[in-house]
Amino acid sequence: xxxxxxxxxxxxxxxxxxxxxxxxxxxxxxxxxxxxxxxxxxxxxxxxxxxxxxxxxxxxxxxxxxxxxxxxxxxxxxxxxxxxxxxxxxxxxxxxxxxxxxxxxxxxxxxxxxxxxxxxxxxxxxxxxxxxxxxxxxxxxxxxxxxxxxxxxxxxxxxxxxxxxxxxxxxxxxxxxxxxxxxxxxxxxxxxxxxxxxxxxxxxxxxxxxxxxxxxxxxxxxxxxxxxxxxxxxxxxxxxxxxxxxxxxxxxxxxxxxxxxxxxxxxxxxxxxxxxxxxxxxxxxxxxxxxxxxxxxxxxxxxxxxxxxxxxxxxxxxx
Amino acid sequence: xxxxxxxxxxxxxxxxxxxxxxxxxxxxxxxxxxxxxxxxxxxxxxxxxxxxxxxxxxxxxxxxxxxxxxxxxxxxxxxxxxxxxxxxxxxxxxxxxxxxxxxxxxxxxxxxxxxxxxxxxxxxxxxxxxxxxxxxxxxxxxxxxxxxxxxxxxxxxxxxxxxxxxxxxxxxxxxxxxxxxxxxxxxxxxxxxxxxxxxxxxxxxxxxxxxxxxxxxxxxxxxxxxxxxxxxxxxxxxxxxxxxxxxxxxxxxxxxxxx
Ligand SMILES: Cc1cc2nc3c(=O)[nH]c(=O)nc-3n(C[C@H](O)[C@H](O)[C@H](O)COP(=O)(O)OP(=O)(O)OC[C@H]3O[C@@H](n4cnc5c(N)ncnc54)[C@H](O)[C@@H]3O)c2cc1C
Ligand SMILES: Nc1ncnc2c1ncn2[C@@H]1O[C@H](COP(=O)(O)O)[C@@H](O)[C@H]1O
Numbered sequence: 001x002x003x004x005x006x007x008x009x010x011x012x013x014x015x016x017x018x019x020x021x022x023x024x025x026x027x028x029x030x031x032x033x034x035x036x037x038x039x040x041x042x043x044x045x046x047x048x049x050x051x052x053x054x055x056x057x058x059x060x061x062x063x064x065x066x067x068x069x070x071x072x073x074x075x076x077x078x079x080x081x082x083x084x085x086x087x088x089x090x091x092x093x094x095x096x097x098x099x100x101x102x103x104x105x106x107x108x109x110x111x112x113x114x115x116x117x118x119x120x121x122x123x124x125x126x127x128x129x130x131x132x133x134x135x136x137x138x139x140x141x142x143x144x145x146x147x148x149x150x151x152x153x154x155x156x157x158x159x160x161x162x163x164x165x166x167x168x169x170x171x172x173x174x175x176x177x178x179x180x181x182x183x184x185x186x187x188x189x190x191x192x193x194x195x196x197x198x199x200x201x202x203x204x205x206x207x208x209x210x211x212x213x214x215x216x217x218x219x220x221x222x223x224x225x226x227x228x229x230x231x232x233x234x235x236x237x238x239x240x241x242x243x244x245x246x247x248x249x250x251x252x253x254x255x256x257x258x259x260x261x262x263x264x265x266x267x268x269x270x271x272x273x274x275x276x277x278x279x280x281x282x283x284x285x286x287x288x289x290x291x292x293x294x295x296x297x298x299x300x301x302x303x304x305x306x307x308x309x310x311x312x313x314x315x316x317x318x319x
Numbered sequence: 320x321x322x323x324x325x326x327x328x329x330x331x332x333x334x335x336x337x338x339x340x341x342x343x344x345x346x347x348x349x350x351x352x353x354x355x356x357x358x359x360x361x362x363x364x365x366x367x368x369x370x371x372x373x374x375x376x377x378x379x380x381x382x383x384x385x386x387x388x389x390x391x392x393x394x395x396x397x398x399x400x401x402x403x404x405x406x407x408x409x410x411x412x413x414x415x416x417x418x419x420x421x422x423x424x425x426x427x428x429x430x431x432x433x434x435x436x437x438x439x440x441x442x443x444x445x446x447x448x449x450x451x452x453x454x455x456x457x458x459x460x461x462x463x464x465x466x467x468x469x470x471x472x473x474x475x476x477x478x479x480x481x482x483x484x485x486x487x488x489x490x491x492x493x494x495x496x497x498x499x500x501x502x503x504x505x506x507x508x509x510x511x512x513x514x515x516x517x518x519x520x521x522x523x524x525x526x527x528x529x530x531x532x533x534x535x536x537x538x539x540x541x542x543x544x545x546x547x548x549x550x551x552x553x554x555x556x557x558x559x560x561x562x563x564x565x566x567x568x569x570x571x572x573x574x575x576x577x578x
Contacts, residue, residue, distance in 0.1 A: 070458075070459050070460070070461070070477065070484075070486055071449060071459055071461070072452070072453070072459060075453070095480060096437070096445060096461075096462055096478070096479075096480075097479075099444065099445045099446045099449075100445070100446055100448075100449035100459070100461060101449075102446060103414070103418075103444070103446025103447070103449040103450040103453070104449050104450065104452070104453040106414075106415055106446070106450065106540070107415065107418065107450050107453040107454055108453065110415075110540075111415075111540065112413065112415065112539075112540030112541035113414060113415065113444070113446065113540070113541065114541055115443065115444050115445065115446065116443060125544065129549070130443070131332075131336040131337075131441075132332060132336075133549060134336065134548065134549055135336075135337075135338070135546060135547070135548055135549060136546070136547055136548075136549055137338075137343070137543045137545060137546040137547075138543070138544050138545035138546075139541055139542060139543045139544060140541065140542060140544055141540060141541045142539065142540055142541060142542055143415075143540035143541075144540065176456045176457075179452075179456075179457060179458035179459070179488050179489075179492070180458040180459050180460055180486050180487070180488040180492070181486065181487050181488065182477075182484050182485070182486050183485045183486070183487055184484065184485035185479075185482070185484050185485075186482045186483050186484070186485070187481050187482040188481065188482035188483070195480060195481065196480075197480060201577060225572070225577060225578070243499050244478070244480075244481075244482070249332055249440060250356065250357070250497075250498050257577070258572070258575070258577050268332065268333055269332055269333070272332070275549075279575060279577075280555075281568065281571070281572070283564075283568070287557070287559075292555075292557050293552070294552055294555075295555045295557070296552075296555040296556070297555055297556050297557075297568070297571045298555060298556065298557040298558070299557075299558060299559075299560050299564040299565075299567065299568055300557060300558070300559045300560060301559065301560025301564045302560065305560065305562075305564070305565070306560050306564040306565045306568060307565065308565065309563075309564065309565020309566060309568075309569075310564075310565035310566070310568040310569045310572075311565075312565070313565055313566045313568075313569035313570075314569045314572065314573075314578050317569065317573060317578050318578065
């Protein structure tokens with residue numbers, strides 16, 4: 001069966017959820033091989049998890065150069081693998097960095113690239129949503145080795161057993177791939193909450209929340225549900241919540257099982273980042289707010305009454 | 320420091336956007352067209368660097384005749400001149416071809432720094448700056464929320480999912496920016512008047528030495544085979560809060576096994 005390369009998203013070997021989704025999608029096209037690029041020890045840590053989602057092989061490229069320079073080393077290693085193995089396709093996560101790796105790889109291998117893919121068929125056709133989620137398209141690659149950047153949370157990860165046999169690969173990085181040096185990494189605290197793009201529940205607040213202090217109400221509801229916190233642009237621009245949590249066209253695209261919008265009107269640019277969520281709940285005091293057009297369940301009311309009451313009730317049910 | 324800013328004209332995200340029925344490319348004829356939002360931040364950043372370090376700012380756009388409007392709008396913010404790559408054979412170009420054309424155009428210009436937006440709102444490929452860095456063999460400083468220039472040394476804060484990275488490189492380099500980096504200025508009346516007489520050079524594929532069959536829809540490395548509007552969502556439940564809205568909400572979530 002044809003080999004399909006999957007670039008593993010991980011943090012020092014701790015595999016991110018999207019990787020299971022990528023391996024699942026890859027199985028529609030052939031036999032998935034996981035490519036683990038990172039610091040020494042990453043592949044060993046990642047191995048068990050990758051086996052659970054059907055990785056037959058693990059190509060381990062461990063070198064400080066991978067994380068020491070921006071994007072280019074990963075693309076170089078992948079390009080070499082593509083040349084040596086002639087895989088049926090390459091899958092990466094549609095994160096900012098994943099798309100950049102894919103872009104460089106597309107240039108190196110003269111291959112077509114599809115981004116923000118939400119499904120892949122056995123014949124290689126991919127589903128994509130475009131124009132803020134307003135349109136669904138099917139696309140295919142016409143040239144080279146198809147490269148798919150797959151949107152997190154779009155595909156349900158299905159376990160399958162894989163041999164996960166490890167093969168070490170050489171990481172030799174050219175001078176031009178060393179042009180941009182990463183000198184520092186700063187993690188800005190999000191506490192113990194899940195990462196926004198990966199979370200299966202997101203609770204977001206908008207201008208209606210009114211202040212940074214009031215965002216505690218949103219955080220409490222999120223914590224009762226084990227959710228990530230998001231915000232509209234009006235909320236981040238007003239300084240209620242840090243920009244990195246912005247959902248929408250110019251922020252993150254999320255596609256969780258459940259999205260709870262509190263005090264958010266539902267402008268098209270906000271919908272762009274959340275309308276593929278499976279279930280959408282809205283709390284807004286304006287019955288005409290466009291967010292209700294999307295909501296599976298909406299409460300017309302004051303979020304300062306509704307949200308704390310919901311939090312208390314959820315915590316009571318959990319106790 | 321000479322800077323080229325990449326500016327793309329896109330259909331306004333607040334208006335209705337569609338694909339052409341016939342070839343499934345983005346419909347730019349019926350749409351209201353604007354400068355890609357992130358590119359306004361790129362222009363602003365270029366002007367700031369120029370104000371601090373001198374040099375010239377050139378706007379580079381690949382797009383049809385209509386893109387002239389966006390070029391003038393960009394120039395009215397302050398850049399010195401523009402280059403417009405315009406050729407009917409470019410219609411339907413994929414990201415890979417666009418990057419080839421822009422890389423060729425950049426190689427005809429003198430620059431130390433290219434500044435682009437981190438993503439466009441129509442294609443949303445978000446890969447073009449990385450593709451250009453790859454083609455030109457220069458440093459990739461993408462996803463910046465902060466840029467510092469000291470002589471030929473560049474430092475950016477590159478936004479990541481959980482924070483940022485500090486990244487350093489020397490010119491020549493390609494920087495792409497998010498909207499966290501600055502607050503774009505509004506064109507002044509004087510700027511709008513001046514923009515009318517700023518030089519705009521038009522380049523065709525022939526000028527760039529690219530053959531028409533290497534570009535456009537025919538050479539696209541990927542294609543849209545089917546397109547349909549998202550089916551409308553089934554109307555959900557909407558209830559007024561009568562004092563127990565929070566409890567009702569919790570009940571809905573519990574019924575959906577979210578609790
Ligand atoms: C190019 C471009 C890109 C953009 N990108 C993004 C993006 O990425 N993400 C994004 O979110 N926006 C984006 N926007 C902005 C977008 O158009 C809206 O302005 C923004 O989403 C509005 O945020 P909001 O819903 O929080 O605020 P508003 O539209 O002001 O809505 C606030 C809502 O809160 C309700 N409310 C107020 N008080 C209460 C209360 N006590 N209880 C209950 N409800 C209450 C109100 O009824 C109202 O519906 C973009 C805009 C442009 C032009
Ligand atoms: N046709 C184009 N002309 C000029 N710049 C472009 C063009 N396409 C993309 N860009 C630049 O590349 C950035 C990222 O675009 P994209 O990769 O298409 O999301 C944009 O914000 C622009 O700065």
